[in-house]
Each structure stands twice: as structure tokens, then as C-alpha cells.
Amino acid sequence: MSLPQIRRGRRSAGDHSREAILAAARKLFAEKGFEGTSLRQVAREAAVDPAMVHHFFKGKDELFASSVELPADPAEVLAGVEMMDPSVRAEAIVRAVLTLWEGPAQHGLVAFARGTIGSKAKSGMMREVVSRAILSRVMAGVSGPDEQVLLRGNLVASQTVGLILARYVIRLDPLASASQDDVVRLVAPTIQRYITGDLDSLK
Amino acid sequence: MSLPQIRRGRRSAGDHSREAILAAARKLFAEKGFEGTSLRQVAREAAVDPAMVHHFFKGKDELFASSVELPADPAEVLAGVEMMDPSVRAEAIVRAVLTLWEGPAQHGLVAFARGTIGSKAKSGMMREVVSRAILSRVMAGVSGPDEQVLLRGNLVASQTVGLILARYVIRLDPLASASQDDVVRLVAPTIQRYITGDLDSLK
DNA sequence: CTTTTAATTCATCACCTGGTGAATTAGTGG
DNA sequence: CCACTAATTCACCAGGTGATGAATTAAAAG
Structure with missing residues (x-):
């Protein structure tokens, strides 16, 4: 009985994981601060694999900078x-x-x-x-x-x-x-x- | 050749590890915030075994509260x-x-x-x-x-x-x-x- | 002097952390 | 249709985390 596995590979178009990650990061950083937020929490909140965070951003610092830098000009x-x-x-x-x-x-x-x-x-x-x-x-x-x-x-x-x-x-x-x-x-x-x-x- | 081991047990009087821990905690919490500070860092800064922190305080929260509560009345x-x-x-x-x-x-x-x-x-x-x-x-x-x-x-x-x-x-x-x-x-x-x-x- | 209590160290646990590398899949450009 | 690129998942790693329980030692109390 093969359980319904999560398929690998690229999603069918329309997904915007990057944005989801940024939104989740903003929310969590806002609630718990930088140190209080983990990449995995962000990934979970964004319903995304933790490795995706690293795929889109070099690391936690870059994620913080990107999610927070110039929330407004x-x-x-x-x-x-x-x-x-x-x-x-x-x-x-x-x-x-x-x-x-x-x-x-x-x-x-x-x-x-x-x-x-x-x-x-x-x-x-x-x-x-x-x-x-x-x-x-x-x-x-x-x-x-x-x-x-x-x-x-x-x-x-x-x-x-x-x-x-x-x-x-x-x-x-x-x-x-x-x-x-x-x-x-x-x-x-x-x-x-x-x-x-x-x-x-x-x- | 028995190397000079760190002796266990109670120190000879005059030590005030508790105070040292509180001082270290205040310093580190001030620099790096709550989440950014670990119990082990505090212990290291206070030159004390990590388990001492638990001996004197129930946990990280109590340490934070004690080290920070009413720094002044x-x-x-x-x-x-x-x-x-x-x-x-x-x-x-x-x-x-x-x-x-x-x-x-x-x-x-x-x-x-x-x-x-x-x-x-x-x-x-x-x-x-x-x-x-x-x-x-x-x-x-x-x-x-x-x-x-x-x-x-x-x-x-x-x-x-x-x-x-x-x-x-x-x-x-x-x-x-x-x-x-x-x-x-x-x-x-x-x-x-x-x-x-x-x-x-x-x- | 003996018993009790407190301070200290050590070994260890289960878990979470940030991070890496490869395998798999889908969309894209030629 | 084929090669290429990008998105996604998975299986790991080394290290740090808060926490616990027992063993050891000294001071304090009787």
C-alpha cells in the first residue's frame, strides 16, 4: 500500500513559495524577534520544506534582511x-x-x-x-x-x-x-x- | 600521573556563584536579548558549571526574571x-x-x-x-x-x-x-x- | 563528632538549530 | 522533442540547546 507521498520536483505553476516564506518570516520575526525565530518555524508557517528557505536565501541573516528591509521606502x-x-x-x-x-x-x-x-x-x-x-x-x-x-x-x-x-x-x-x-x-x-x-x- | 582535576563538591567559603551567574546573565541578556543568550553562555561567562544555573534557578525563564526583575525599585x-x-x-x-x-x-x-x-x-x-x-x-x-x-x-x-x-x-x-x-x-x-x-x- | 544541607561537577538525554548535497520533477528556451 | 534551469523534497551533519539525575565534596547544624 503506497501511501500518498508528497511529490518532489517543481510545483505546477502559480505557487509562490518565496513570497510565502517572506510573509511567514515577517510575521514570526515580528512576534518573536530575530533570535526567537527559527528557519524551521518559518518553513512550517509557510507550509514549505525547510531547505527551500536556503534555496531562496543564503541564510537566516539574509532572510531577515530581505523580509524586513525597507518594509516601506x-x-x-x-x-x-x-x-x-x-x-x-x-x-x-x-x-x-x-x-x-x-x-x-x-x-x-x-x-x-x-x-x-x-x-x-x-x-x-x-x-x-x-x-x-x-x-x-x-x-x-x-x-x-x-x-x-x-x-x-x-x-x-x-x-x-x-x-x-x-x-x-x-x-x-x-x-x-x-x-x-x-x-x-x-x-x-x-x-x-x-x-x-x-x-x-x-x- | 593523576592530572590536577577540578575538584568536585562545595567550594571553600567566599565564593558567590549565584551572584556571578546573575551578573553574567544581566550582561549577556543586555547584549544579546533573551533568546540570543544561552544558559551555557551565561555559565561560561560566570566561570561556572552549566548545571549550576539549574541548581540556583529553575530554568531560563526564572533566571531571566531574577536577573532582570527590579534592577531597581x-x-x-x-x-x-x-x-x-x-x-x-x-x-x-x-x-x-x-x-x-x-x-x-x-x-x-x-x-x-x-x-x-x-x-x-x-x-x-x-x-x-x-x-x-x-x-x-x-x-x-x-x-x-x-x-x-x-x-x-x-x-x-x-x-x-x-x-x-x-x-x-x-x-x-x-x-x-x-x-x-x-x-x-x-x-x-x-x-x-x-x-x-x-x-x-x-x- | 556526626548528621544534614548545600554547592559543585559530570555524564547524558532528547531535541532543535542552521546548513549541505544530492535526487527528483516541472516548466522554459531552443 | 530535447537540453537546461529552477523549484521542491529528502537524508543527513555537526553542534548547540535546555534539562535531569547521580556522584562528590565541603560547610553548617546538632
């Missing part, structure tokens, strides 16, 4: 922001952030946050992304000494990262369930002060 | 804060946070942050600590409808968590290397606004 998300006058930029920034994080990229973004904060080795990745890809755009055209502009950027980042963490990762209520408009009204003034406000104590 | 740290008038509380809060995170508890705290943010399962722990142990004290005596006070507390948390992450975990410069006084002057106003300021849009 910063340039695109911040397109509008960059050319607004710095003095009224905050609201647009907060809105862009919220819209992005509430969209389809959420899984990938949370995965990125968890994986990247979870270990010293990967924190560098976060630092790079935040400062190069994001802050440079957010702070474009802000006047003042370089050092001061960098500090302002760091402060913007601190409030933004904190907001994201509280709302999407840690999920503090009622912040997590507040409306987008409320959040904008509540935190945009903080951001605006960091960008152009009088910080009165900057050496 | 919130009640103590926030002792002064609680009884200040809410309208001038912000500066004290920021100063307390910075002092705490720059003290000997830093390793444990970073470990807590990394381990706790790194996975969904452990995020609950962070939520509990933040809301019960910390926010309840920080927001003690603030007037207004419950829901609104909670929201204010969440906002305080968002800025505080963001500051900690940017300064101690991600290490964004120049924020990471700014003086304690500068940081206080820069972010205390934000916190103060969240505690007692006019948020003008609270439903």
Missing part, C-alpha cells in the same frame, strides 16, 4: 514632508508615521523594531536607518549649527520611536486605541518644538 | 517625585530616569528593555511594569477624568521610553553623549505638557 513615505517648511512640518511627519505603521507594512515594521532592538549586534542597523534614511529627510532644511540640528533630530527620533513603541509594540492603552487625529494633535506640538522651537539651553 | 527611584506638585514634576522625573539609567543598574535595565521588547510574549511584562509600577506613581494626584489621565500617562511613557531607547539602547549621537542637565532642559518641558499641559484636543 522612507523616501516615498516622507516625500511630502521633505519639501514643507520646517515650521509646519511636524503634523505631516506624525501623520506619515501613523499612516505607515497602520498600513500593510506593520508586520514587517514591528519585526524590524523587535529584531533590531533585541540585540546589540543589530542595533547598529536601526541606528543607520534612523539617522541616514529618516532623520536626514525629516530635518532637511532646518537651520542652525550642525551639532544642534543633529540633536534636534535625535529628539524628534526619541519622541517618534517612543510613540511607535508605546502604540504598536508595547501597546499601551488608551494610546494604542486612540484615533489617528488625536495622536497627531497630542504629539505634533512636541515634534514641532524639537524641530524649530526654542530649546533655550542648547550650548 | 520603582518606588524608591520615584519616591521624591510622587509627592511633588504635578505642575513641577517633570524635571524631577527626567532627572530620576537619567540618574537611574546611568547608575549600576544600567546592565540590568538594558537587558530588561531588550528582552522585553524583543518578543511579543514578553512585551506583556513591560506593559505591566510600565503601567502599574511606574505610571501609577508618576501620575499620582493628577486631576481629570480617568481616561484622560491614563492617556497623559501613556504620552509621558512614550517620550520617556523613546528617550531611553535613543540614548541608552540605540545610542543615537549626540543625544547619547549630551549632559544630563541638557537632556533635562530639553525634554522636561515635553513631559510637563503631557502631565498638566493643555492638550486642547482631549475628548
Whole structure:
């Protein structure tokens, strides 16, 4: 009695295992972080042989990078922001952030946050992304000494990262369930002060 | 020729392996997160047999909890804060946070942050600590409808968590290397606004 | 001094990890 | 139709994982 074996070889067209693997990876990395997720778990979640993961990606690191890298293009998300006058930029920034994080990229973004904060080795990745890809755009055209502009950027980042963490990762209520408009009204003034406000104590 | 074997049995007094294990655990959890750290690595770092870890702690979870739980007592740290008038509380809060995170508890705290943010399962722990142990004290005596006070507390948390992450975990410069006084002057106003300021849009 | 208790080491378990190489099958280009 | 390439499965490997139980030794308690 030959049991119905799983046939080897190429599937009949229409399968997209690669995408399934990426989706599964995003989901698991988002839930359990980088170290907490195994290739086999990913394969299982994607209903795929573990070896496929290696077929499509060189290893766990590349899988992480691919599944998580640019879950959204910063340039695109911040397109509008960059050319607004710095003095009224905050609201647009907060809105862009919220819209992005509430969209389809959420899984990938949370995965990125968890994986990247979870270990010293990967924190560098976060630092790079935040400062190069994001802050440079957010702070474009802000006047003042370089050092001061960098500090302002760091402060913007601190409030933004904190907001994201509280709302999407840690999920503090009622912040997590507040409306987008409320959040904008509540935190945009903080951001605006960091960008152009009088910080009165900057050496 | 009997090689000098490592003697079994109890060490001659003065050894404190338990403490060594906890210190090693704090260090490694801080660097590599919960999943990224193995019991054997901890044992190696502590120069101790792996089985000792099980002797002193039931398992990895208990080790994590013990090494990281209350790296500092919130009640103590926030002792002064609680009884200040809410309208001038912000500066004290920021100063307390910075002092705490720059003290000997830093390793444990970073470990807590990394381990706790790194996975969904452990995020609950962070939520509990933040809301019960910390926010309840920080927001003690603030007037207004419950829901609104909670929201204010969440906002305080968002800025505080963001500051900690940017300064101690991600290490964004120049924020990471700014003086304690500068940081206080820069972010205390934000916190103060969240505690007692006019948020003008609270439903 | 003797009994009890605690600290330490060792050998071992079953399992999971990331990774490799080959065999098998299907679609594709010529 | 045939050669080629890519997708898929399988059978492994060496090593690390958390965990357990027993043996050994010293300190503490009586």
C-alpha cells in the first residue's frame, strides 16, 4: 500500500513559495524577534520544506534582511514632508508615521523594531536607518549649527520611536486605541518644538 | 600521573556563584536579548558549571526574571517625585530616569528593555511594569477624568521610553553623549505638557 | 563528632538549530 | 522533442540547546 507521498520536483505553476516564506518570516520575526525565530518555524508557517528557505536565501541573516528591509521606502513615505517648511512640518511627519505603521507594512515594521532592538549586534542597523534614511529627510532644511540640528533630530527620533513603541509594540492603552487625529494633535506640538522651537539651553 | 582535576563538591567559603551567574546573565541578556543568550553562555561567562544555573534557578525563564526583575525599585527611584506638585514634576522625573539609567543598574535595565521588547510574549511584562509600577506613581494626584489621565500617562511613557531607547539602547549621537542637565532642559518641558499641559484636543 | 544541607561537577538525554548535497520533477528556451 | 534551469523534497551533519539525575565534596547544624 503506497501511501500518498508528497511529490518532489517543481510545483505546477502559480505557487509562490518565496513570497510565502517572506510573509511567514515577517510575521514570526515580528512576534518573536530575530533570535526567537527559527528557519524551521518559518518553513512550517509557510507550509514549505525547510531547505527551500536556503534555496531562496543564503541564510537566516539574509532572510531577515530581505523580509524586513525597507518594509516601506522612507523616501516615498516622507516625500511630502521633505519639501514643507520646517515650521509646519511636524503634523505631516506624525501623520506619515501613523499612516505607515497602520498600513500593510506593520508586520514587517514591528519585526524590524523587535529584531533590531533585541540585540546589540543589530542595533547598529536601526541606528543607520534612523539617522541616514529618516532623520536626514525629516530635518532637511532646518537651520542652525550642525551639532544642534543633529540633536534636534535625535529628539524628534526619541519622541517618534517612543510613540511607535508605546502604540504598536508595547501597546499601551488608551494610546494604542486612540484615533489617528488625536495622536497627531497630542504629539505634533512636541515634534514641532524639537524641530524649530526654542530649546533655550542648547550650548 | 593523576592530572590536577577540578575538584568536585562545595567550594571553600567566599565564593558567590549565584551572584556571578546573575551578573553574567544581566550582561549577556543586555547584549544579546533573551533568546540570543544561552544558559551555557551565561555559565561560561560566570566561570561556572552549566548545571549550576539549574541548581540556583529553575530554568531560563526564572533566571531571566531574577536577573532582570527590579534592577531597581520603582518606588524608591520615584519616591521624591510622587509627592511633588504635578505642575513641577517633570524635571524631577527626567532627572530620576537619567540618574537611574546611568547608575549600576544600567546592565540590568538594558537587558530588561531588550528582552522585553524583543518578543511579543514578553512585551506583556513591560506593559505591566510600565503601567502599574511606574505610571501609577508618576501620575499620582493628577486631576481629570480617568481616561484622560491614563492617556497623559501613556504620552509621558512614550517620550520617556523613546528617550531611553535613543540614548541608552540605540545610542543615537549626540543625544547619547549630551549632559544630563541638557537632556533635562530639553525634554522636561515635553513631559510637563503631557502631565498638566493643555492638550486642547482631549475628548 | 556526626548528621544534614548545600554547592559543585559530570555524564547524558532528547531535541532543535542552521546548513549541505544530492535526487527528483516541472516548466522554459531552443 | 530535447537540453537546461529552477523549484521542491529528502537524508543527513555537526553542534548547540535546555534539562535531569547521580556522584562528590565541603560547610553548617546538632
